[in-house]
Amino acid sequence: xxxxxxxxxxxxxxxxxAPSGITRWLFTTNHKDIGSMYLWFSFIMFLVGxxxxxxxxxxxxQPGLQLVDPHFFNQMTTVxxxxxxxxxxxxxxxxxxxxxxxxxxxxxxxxxxRMNNWSFWILPFAFAILLASLFMEGGGPAFGxxxxxxxxxxxxxxxxxxxxxxVHIMGISSIMGAINVIVTIMNMRAPGMSYMKMPLFVWTxxxxxxxxxxxxxxxxxxxxxxxxxxxxGTSFFDAAGGGDPVMFQHIFWFFGxxxxxxxILPSFGIVSAIIPAFSRKRLFGYSSMVYATAAIAGxxxxxxxxxxFTTGMPVFAELFFMYxxxxxxxxxxxxxxxxxxxxxxxxxxxxxxxxxxLAFVILFTxxxxxxxxxxxxxxxxxxHDTYFVVAHFHYVLVSGAIFSIMAAAYYWLPKWTGHMYxxxxxxxxxxxxxxxxxxxxxxxxxxxxAGMPRRIPDYSVQFADINQIVSIGGFAFGLSQLIxxxxxxxxxxxxxxxxxxxxxxxEGLEWTVPSPAPYHTFDTPPEVK
Amino acid sequence: xxxxxxxKYYVPASSPWPIVGAIGLGLIAFGAGHTVIDMKNETExxxxxxxxxxxAVILIMLFGWFRDQINESMSGLYSxxxxxxxxxxxxxxxxxxxxxxAAFFGALFYxxxxxxxxxxxxxxxxxxxxxxxxxxxxxxxxxxxxxxTESGAMGWLGLPLYNTLILIASxxxxxxxxxxxEKGKRKQLTVWLGVTIVLGCIFLYMQGAEYVHAYExxxxxxxxxxxxxxxxxxTGFHGMHVTLGTIMLIVMxxxxxxxxxxxxxxxxxxxxxxxxxxxxxxxxxxxxxxxxL
Ligand code: HEM
Ligand SMILES: [Cu+2]
Numbered sequence: 121x122x123x124x125x126x127x128x129x130x131x132x133x134x135x136x137x138a139p140s141g142i143t144r145w146l147f148t149t150n151h152k153d154i155g156s157m158y159l160w161f162s163f164i165m166f167l168v169g170x171x172x173x174x175x176x177x178x179x180x181x182q183p184g185l186q187l188v189d190p191h192f193f194n195q196m197t198t199v200x201x202x203x204x205x206x207x208x209x210x211x212x213x214x215x216x217x218x219x220x221x222x223x224x225x226x227x228x229x230x231x232x233x234r235m236n237n238w239s240f241w242i243l244p245f246a247f248a249i250l251l252a253s254l255f256m257e258g259g260g261p262a263f264g265x266x267x268x269x270x271x272x273x274x275x276x277x278x279x280x281x282x283x284x285x286x287v288h289i290m291g292i293s294s295i296m297g298a299i300n301v302i303v304t305i306m307n308m309r310a311p312g313m314s315y316m317k318m319p320l321f322v323w324t325x326x327x328x329x330x331x332x333x334x335x336x337x338x339x340x341x342x343x344x345x346x347x348x349x350x351x352x353g354t355s356f357f358d359a360a361g362g363g364d365p366v367m368f369q370h371i372f373w374f375f376g377x378x379x380x381x382x383x384i385l386p387s388f389g390i391v392s393a394i395i396p397a398f399s400r401k402r403l404f405g406y407s408s409m410v411y412a413t414a415a416i417a418g419x420x421x422x423x424x425x426x427x428x429f430t431t432g433m434p435v436f437a438e439l440f441f442m443y444x445x446x447x448x449x450x451x452x453x454x455x456x457x458x459x460x461x462x463x464x465x466x467x468x469x470x471x472x473x474x475x476x477x478l479a480f481v482i483l484f485t486x487x488x489x490x491x492x493x494x495x496x497x498x499x500x501x502x503x504h505d506t507y508f509v510v511a512h513f514h515y516v517l518v519s520g521a522i523f524s525i526m527a528a529a530y531y532w533l534p535k536w537t538g539h540m541y542x543x544x545x546x547x548x549x550x551x552x553x554x555x556x557x558x559x560x561x562x563x564x565x566x567x568x569x570a571g572m573p574r575r576i577p578d579y580s581v582q583f584a585d586i587n588q589i590v591s592i593g594g595f596a597f598g599l600s601q602l603i604x605x606x607x608x609x610x611x612x613x614x615x616x617x618x619x620x621x622x623x624x625x626x627e628g629l630e631w632t633v634p635s636p637a638p639y640h641t642f643d644t645p646p647e648v649k
Numbered sequence: 650x651x652x653x654x655x656x657k658y659y660v661p662a663s664s665p666w667p668i669v670g671a672i673g674l675g676l677i678a679f680g681a682g683h684t685v686i687d688m689k690n691e692t693e694x695x696x697x698x699x700x701x702x703x704x705a706v707i708l709i710m711l712f713g714w715f716r717d718q719i720n721e722s723m724s725g726l727y728s729x730x731x732x733x734x735x736x737x738x739x740x741x742x743x744x745x746x747x748x749x750x751a752a753f754f755g756a757l758f759y760x761x762x763x764x765x766x767x768x769x770x771x772x773x774x775x776x777x778x779x780x781x782x783x784x785x786x787x788x789x790x791x792x793x794x795x796x797x798t799e800s801g802a803m804g805w806l807g808l809p810l811y812n813t814l815i816l817i818a819s820x821x822x823x824x825x826x827x828x829x830x831e832k833g834k835r836k837q838l839t840v841w842l843g844v845t846i847v848l849g850c851i852f853l854y855m856q857g858a859e860y861v862h863a864y865e866x867x868x869x870x871x872x873x874x875x876x877x878x879x880x881x882x883x884t885g886f887h888g889m890h891v892t893l894g895t896i897m898l899i900v901m902x903x904x905x906x907x908x909x910x911x912x913x914x915x916x917x918x919x920x921x922x923x924x925x926x927x928x929x930x931x932x933x934x935x936x937x938x939x940x941x942l
Contacts, residue, residue, distance in 0.1 A: 352871060
């Protein structure tokens with residue numbers, strides 16, 4: 121992890137040097153160190169969650185039960201989901217925010233640097249607890265990442281309390297991280313960096329942070345009610361006591377839908393930085409991008425029950441949530457339009473960050489379309505809880521969120537490490553990922569339309585071929601990510617020296633400082649015109 | 650660094666306390682989880698020891714962190730900008746707390762206006778009532794659950810009303826103290842702050858008495874159906890916040906006695922006072938929606 125000055129640049133006349141030894145990482149208040157720790161943590165979680173996905177795909181390679189027993193299978197799907205959402209995607213974005221936001225707005229660090237370190241260090245403990253619960257008697261959480269009552273209350277294993285408290289401290293970590301981002305943006309912008317001059321990555325994170333502060337506490341409330349229902353005799357989700365399991369779903373999805381936007385808005389920011397850079401054109405429709413992001417965030421509070429069409433609601437509510445959901449595609453469409461318009465007549469070059477960004481635009485849009493199909497209430501009656509839904513959210517999350525994170529990593533690696541990454545290896549990673557991700561997730565649409573239910577370790581023989589293809593895609597995708605790991609290690613260790621601005625068309629303050637970015641940047645604020 | 654022109658940013662030096670805090674939270678989560686599991690299974694375990702250890706670590710962390718913080722602030726290390734950051738951070742933290750309570754208020758409204766009504770046969774749910782819960786009547790407060798658990802209901806006159814008046818009054822006294830601080834009137838500050846703390850303690854005591862009354866005389870307990878659930882969860886979490894607020898006020902009191910804070914620079918006091926007003930507003934909502942309506 122030497123993404124800092126040191127090693128090569130002893131002669132550099134920057135008087136700030138990174139402290140050495142382990143305490144540097146334990147006690148740090150430096151946004152770059154903390155950003156690097158977040159990114160490495162998220163990558164480790166990506167591999168851990170990924171190996172669980174491998175277990176799932178191995179079991180589903182053939183019909184029938186062969187490798188693992190159903191209860192263990194359920195634990196794998198559950199913990200895979202939890203780890204990928206809370207351990208991989210969200211910390212990766214927080215890591216990027218830590219590294220880039222202060223540099224993008226000309227600030228020396230995050231606004232509350234010590235709290236920043238606290239936010240990070242909570243995460244390893246939270247996930248250690250979650251993973252440890254898998255080894256307890258009766259197993260770990262097996263109720264799906266959505267932990268619907270009564271699966272998580274009446275029918276869950278003993279260890280559920282560990283799940284609850286681990287989610288609590290994850291939530292504390294995210295809330296503190298989000299407060300830090302919001303305060304940094306409101307308070308630490310360099311003179312002249314008005315709101316409407318901020319890079320879109322900063323804007324999208326600003327809005328994401330607001331969403332986080334608004335809904336993570338609701339998740340905390342939901343897990344607390346699960347805890348008391350299971351262990352203290354309350355009946356929030358039990359009709360015998362006057363409660364209602366459906367209420368769980370309302371509370372969960374009030375958190376859950378904004379949560380999925382938490383995992384995609386920063387991607388929009390990343391892609392809005394990369395596409396102009398490699399098209400050598402200004403971003404088309406900057407202000408409409410800002411308003412569209414805000415509109416998506418606002419609407420995301422009004423659509424939660426599209427996850428519950430089959431659960432049952434008065435018809436009026438079904439229609440209300442259907443129309444609100446479809447409305448979200450309007451601002452989303454604005455964004456896609458702007459990205460395409462940015463490329464229009466640009467002089468485009470296809471370095472790896474751009475390839476991932478382009479793949480993002482196309483594949484995310486496919487995920488958006490399947491979302492639109494799911495948003496149609498009567499249609500969802502057929503699709504709900506099938507592999508069609510699995511295909512939908514993996515298109516938006518893997519080829520959406522994760523691809524954008526990869527794009528960001530390639531785009532900023534030279535700034536972080538001071539070295540260019542190996543472009544050949546990177547292209548290999550891209551094409552391997554692109555092909556395998558589609559082999560993995562595209563056929564799931566068909567399995568779902570034909571009625572294959574999700575979260576079940578066995579299936580009817582008619583789905584055998586599709587599942588075999590999907591599993592092969594899955595293993596290939598998993599292996600492809602090891603190329604990325606190797607590439608990053610290589611890039612950290614050495615490689616062609618990167619200039620301050622390795623991408624000809626890139627814009628922004630982060631490219632005005634040398635590569636690798638010195639340990640402290642913008643001690644005195646730059647003037648932004 | 651400190652005596653540079655105001656244009657220079659101040660970045661706090663590295664500190665061991667955050668990671669101590671992370672370890673503390675980790676121990677609390679792990680210990681609390683095991684404590685709860687042991688309670689449920691009625692087994693003896695080490696969970697509660699881990700939990701207590703975690704709490705001790707957090708207390709040490711808070712003490713150390715705040716001591717460093719206060720020393721740094723008293724030695725004039727902080728910039729105005731950092732003060733802004735703290736204030737905004739506190740405001741957003743309070744917003745997150747509001748959303749936490751919102752989850753429980755949401756549960757209350759849903760249970761009351763939808764879940765209980767439907768169980769009683771409202772809308773197109775006649776068969777739910779006839780077949781699954783025959784004889785159940787939708788009333789609020791839910792003094793008899795569909796499953797047949799009976800309990801009393803908490804009225805709003807008497808104790809709860811007094812408590813409301815006390816807490817509202819304490820918001821005013823807290824404000825007077827703040828005004829005193831801003832005008833440099835230390836005496837006014839000390840006295841009103843002291844009064845606020847006393848009012849906070851009286852509130853907590855009465856709340857305790859109310860719980861005893863509810864458990865022993867009304868038969869209203871945490872597990873007596875969704876009315877009791879929402880009642881105790883809302884008032885309980887509120888009580889925890891009042892406790893925390895009172896502790897913060899007490900710390901402020903001692904800092905005032907030591908001569909800390911100036912009319913210009915008193916973030917900690919301001920944050921505490923905001924927190925206190927927030928706790929007060931939550932109570933007013935509670936009083937209306939849990940007790941009166
Ligand atoms: C164009 C915008 C979108 C629309 C209209 C949409 C619509 C939907 C609908 C209706 C469902 C429920 C399907 C069912 O369970 O029957 C769903 C599920 C889901 N969506 Fe989307 N979606 C959109 C974008 C996104 C984005 C951007 C993400 C995340 C980055 C996302 C993540 C998810 C996830 C994780 C689920 C499944 C949750 C679960 O049941 O485990 N969606 N979506
Ligand atoms: Cu949704």
